[in-house]
Amino acid sequence: MTTATISDETRLRDEICRxxxxxxxxxxxxxxxxxISARLPSGEMLMTPTNASLGDLDPARLSRFTAEGVHVGGDAPTKEAFLHRCMYCERxxxxxxxxxxxxxxxxxxxxADVDPSDVLPPLTAYYIMRVGSLPLVPYYPPGDESLAIAVxxxxxxxxxxxxxxxxxxxxxxxxxxxxxATEELEETAKLHLLLDGHKTRPLTPEQVEALRRR
Structure with a gap:
């Protein structure tokens, strides 16, 4: 492993913790x-371990995975590691x-009344630019293999x-x-709930399409 690679990994470990x-x-x-997980240039992954508070992470104890998703170092991995691998495989x-x-x-x-193909309305430009559209994955118990397939x-x-x-x-x-993007999603969800029962003026389909083209 080169010095440059070690430095990159050290910075990434510190950034995950910050x-x-x-x-x-x-x-x-x-x-x-x-x-939280992040992928190294080699394709290997660093991930916050099981039973760890995001407020008190140790950079040296982050779980490490091969590019194929095999746990090879650090503390025991979260049982939700497969959610991260599903995203990396498809993106x-x-x-x-x-x-x-x-x-x-x-x-x-x-x-109960959300659109499963796109859960949140286009309330702001930044939500469209950072998140885009948000499908709802049906409920499965944590760790269920069907959840991995659906994600x-x-x-x-x-x-x-x-x-x-x-x-x-x-x-x-x-x-x-x-x-x-995660924080923008959370704030948009908050807005959506705060506006419940009020008449709203979401972005028009034309405005949304213009943002997506950008």
């Missing part, structure tokens, strides 16, 4: 919920994945998915992009 602390300290996750340009049990996003995932199917066309009664899984080209 972003985890930021997410935790702002109440976007709690306890030992949520997990080869993804460099990071964030999965949270964030309150407003989970609340929306429990609503993989949606990941072919979407950078973010919402797991019913569970939470969002969001990929990005970089760790920062995945973080910002």
């Amino acid at each position: 972003i985890g602390a930021s997410i935790f300290n702002r109440g976007l996750t709690f306890g030992s919920t949520g997990n 080869p340009k993804a460099g990071a994945v964030v999965h949270l049990h964030s309150t407003y996003s989970v609340a929306v995932s429990i609503l 993989g199917e949606q990941a072919k066309a979407h950078s973010a998915v919402l797991l019913a009664n569970h939470g969002p899984v969001v990929s990005g080209a970089t760790l920062r992009e995945a973080q910002y």
Whole structure:
């Protein structure tokens, strides 16, 4: 392993821990919920381990996986590691994945009257630019193989998915992009719930299409 490679990995380990602390300290996750991963240039993955608080991560103890998804180092991996692998398999340009049990996003995932093909309305330009559209993956128990298959199917066309009664899984080209998209999704879910019962003026289909072309 070259010095440059070691430096890249060290920086990525530190960045995962900084972003985890930021997410935790702002109440976007709690306890030992949520997990973050990032992909090294070699295709290997670093991931927050099982039973770890995102607010108190140790860079040296992050789980390490081969490009094929085999755990080879660090603490025992989260049981939700397969969610990250599903996103990477279908989105080869993804460099990071964030999965949270964030309150407003989970609340929306429990609503009975959402459109499963696109859960949230286009309320803001930044939601469209960072998230795009958000399909709802049906509920499966944590760790169920059927959940992996369902996430993989949606990941072919979407950078973010919402797991019913569970939470969002969001990929990005970089760790920062995945973080910002996850936070934009959570704020849009909050807006959606705050506006319930009020007349709204979402972006028009023409405005949405213009943003997507950009």
